[in-house]
Each structure stands twice: as structure tokens, then as C-alpha cells.
Amino acid sequence: MDKVRFGKTEMMVTPMTFGTWGIGGAGWDANSDETRLDAIAAAVECGINFIDTAPAYNAGKAERYIGKALDDLGHGWREKVLIATKCANAFIDGQYVRSGKADLILRQCDESLQNLRTDHIDLLIVHWPDPVVPYEETFGALNRLKEEGAIRHIGVSNFNLEQLKHAMEVADVEALQVQFSMVDMDNLEVMQWAHEQDLGVMTYGSLGGGILTGRYRTIEKYEAMDSRNRFYPYFKEPMFSKVMKLLDVMQTIADARGVQLAEIAMNWSRQKPFVDTSIFGAQKRSRIESNAKCMDWELTAEEMLTLDEAIAKIL
Numbered sequence: 001m002d003k004v005r006f007g008k009t010e011m012m013v014t015p016m017t018f019g020t021w022g023i024g025g026a027g028w029d030a031n032s033d034e035t036r037l038d039a040i041a042a043a044v045e046c047g048i049n050f051i052d053t054a055p056a057y058n059a060g061k062a063e064r065y066i067g068k069a070l071d072d073l074g075h076g077w078r079e080k081v082l083i084a085t086k087c088a089n090a091f092i093d094g095q096y097v098r099s100g101k102a103d104l105i106l107r108q109c110d111e112s113l114q115n116l117r118t119d120h121i122d123l124l125i126v127h128w129p130d131p132v133v134p135y136e137e138t139f140g141a142l143n144r145l146k147e148e149g150a151i152r153h154i155g156v157s158n159f160n161l162e163q164l165k166h167a168m169e170v171a172d173v174e175a176l177q178v179q180f181s182m183v184d185m186d187n188l189e190v191m192q193w194a195h196e197q198d199l200g201v202m203t204y205g206s207l208g209g210g211i212l213t214g215r216y217r218t219i220e221k222y223e224a225m226d227s228r229n230r231f232y233p234y235f236k237e238p239m240f241s242k243v244m245k246l247l248d249v250m251q252t253i254a255d256a257r258g259v260q261l262a263e264i265a266m267n268w269s270r271q272k273p274f275v276d277t278s279i280f281g282a283q284k285r286s287r288i289e290s291n292a293k294c295m296d297w298e299l300t301a302e303e304m305l306t307l308d309e310a311i312a313k314i315l
């Protein structure tokens with residue numbers, strides 16, 4: 001898989017990043033340990049060299065799967081794979097707890113290194129802004145971790161433009177991770193600005209939490225803490241019916257090209273000029289191998305326009 005430079009960093013990353021929120025197991029469908037470990041191996045075997053995770057993904061469970069899966073792949077794999085993990089957001093007794101306090105960040109980084117079975121983290125991302133704790137404290141902790149060599153780069157996630165500018169005053173922030181997909185363009189301005197500043201830009205929810213794969217055709221009931229209920233708003237009205245209409249437009253292009261809907265969603269995202277890499281989550285080898293086929297082709301300018309016009313009209 002071709003690689004692109006991630007912002008101004010030295011990291012060369014694949015335009016697809018493998019996300020592991022689902023792999024952690026909380027808030028998503030349950031799968032066996034074997035299935036999840038095999039999914040991580042599949043992502044790496046498909047040529048994806050960037051893995052996104054977080055301590056908040058089931059209290060370090062996703063990180064532990066990654067550590068084991070890379071170990072199982074054998075000697076040298078850690079050197080070939082770049083890992084982004086996060087901090088300042090914990091998962092305690094089934095609830096997400098955000099805090100930018102330095103002691104939490106330092107403790108989480110220590111635990112992430114152990115979970116991931118590594119001596120350094122390529123990119124440590126502040127998972128969510130904390131409106132209470134001063135940025136000097138939060139980013140002071142990240143600066144210290146970078147000086148000590150525990151982390152190579154600092155990033156932020158879910159920061160708006162003002163918050164990103166503030167963070168960049170107190171630390172060398174080199175990456176932005178925000179939600180961006182055919183069904184969510186709320187972060188367009190901050191992404192474009194970050195790209196202009198030469199930050200690495202990575203999108204999450206690139207498949208709209210799975211709805212852009214065409215897998216969901218009826219509205220289902222999910223548990224209160226299921227991400228399809230709590231986090232992504234596409235699985236209920238009014239969004240659900242709109243997304244179904246958008247899938248029809250995507251299907252026309254998919255049929256003409258003989259590709260899957262998920263590939264259309266991935267390429268629409270990764271081909272945007274201000275996106276360096278698009279994160280997708282999946283827990284099964286077959287889904288990862290199928291999604292990775294999007295790297296063999298690109299949407300034409302005309303197809304991009306058709307999709308952009310459909311999004312503007314329908315959503």
C-alpha cells in the first residue's frame with residue numbers, strides 16, 4: 001500500500017488507518033479473542049501500517065489485543081507499524097471519564113506502553129479537550145513524555161479551531177483527529193486549517209460507524225452504551241432515512257465499478273486533499289480485506305462531485 005507523509009512528521013503512513021474501538025469490545029458487537037487478534041493481523045497483512053487505539057477503548061483492552069497481535073506476528077512487526085494511542089479519557093465502570101490532569105496522562109501513558117508491549121508511542125493524542133484543567137498542565141505532561149522519549153509526537157482529537165490554536169501555543173501539536181465522513185462534515189474548517197499548518201490530519205468514523213457499508217437497512221434497538229445509540233446519530237431518525245437515500249447514490253457508483261459501498265465511503269474520505277489518513281474500524285478479517293481493496297482504485301473528480309452534491313441535497 002502506498003504511503004503518505006503524515007503532516008510535517010517523519011512518519012510515512014498508509015491512507016487507511018486501522019481503528020480499534022470496536023476491537024476493545026465495549027459499546028460494539030462482541031467477538032472472540034481469536035477473531036479480534038486475527039482482525040489486527042489482517043489489517044497489518046493487508047499493508048496498513050498505522051493503528052489507532054486508546055486506553056478508553058475498554059480500559060486498555062484494545063491496546064492489549066494490539067500488543068499481543070503484533071507480538072504474535074513475530075519479530076520486527078512493531079518496527080513496521082506506527083501506533084497512535086490517546087490519553088486524558090478513561091473508561092471506568094462502563095463510563096467514559098475525561099480529564100486533562102497531568103497525573104492521569106502520565107499514568108495512562110505508562111500503562112499504554114505496557115499494554116502495547118513497546119518502549120515508545122509514535123503519536124499520543126489528547127482524546128478530548130478538558131475545559132477545566134489548564135492546557136499548560138495537560139500539554140506540559142505530554143511535552144515531558146516527549147522529552148523523555150516515551151512518545152514521538154503529540155496530537156489532539158475533538159478539538160475545535162480555537163482549542164487547537166490554544167494547544168499549539170503550549171506544545172508542538174503535530175496531528176489532529178476528528179470525525180469526518182460522508183455523513184459528518186462538522187469539522188471541515190478545523191481540518192482544513194490544520195492541513196494548511198502542515199499537521200497530520202486523520203479522520204475517524206469514516207464509515208459513519210458502519211452505516212455507510214450498507215449493512216444496516218432497518219432501525220434496530222441498541223443498549224444505552226452501544227456506540228450506535230450513544231455516539232453515532234445515524235442509526236435513528238431523522239438521520240437514518242437520509243443516509244438510506246445517500247446509500248442509493250453510492251450504490252449506483254459501486255455497481256458501475258463493481259466495488260463495495262464501504263470502499264466508496266473510504267475513498268471519498270481519504271481522497272479529500274486535507275486528509276492524510278482515514279481510520280476505519282472492523283473486527284473481522286473478511287471486512288478488513290474487503291475494505292482495503294479501496295486502495296486499488298480512486299473515485300474520479302466527477303464521481304466525487306456526484307457524491308458531494310448528493311450529500312448537500314440529502315443531508
Ligand SMILES: NC(=O)c1ccc[n+]([C@@H]2O[C@H](COP(=O)([O-])OP(=O)(O)OC[C@H]3O[C@@H](n4cnc5c(N)ncnc54)[C@H](OP(=O)(O)O)[C@@H]3O)[C@@H](O)[C@H]2O)c1
Pocket residue numbers: 018019020021022023028029052053127157158177178203204205206207208209210211213215262279280281282283284287288290291
Ligand atoms: N478520537 C475519537 O474520539 C474517536 C471516536 C470514534 C472513533 N475513533 C477511532 O476511529 C476508528 C473508526 O471509527 P469507528 O470504528 O467508530 O467507526 P467506523 O469505522 O465508521 O465504523 C465501524 C463499524 O463499521 C463496521 N464495518 C467496517 N467494515 C465493514 C464492512 N466491510 N462490512 C460491514 N460492516 C463493516 C464495523 O463492524 P465490526 O466492528 O462489527 O466488524 C463497525 O461496526 C475507531 O475504531 C477508533 O480507533 C476515534
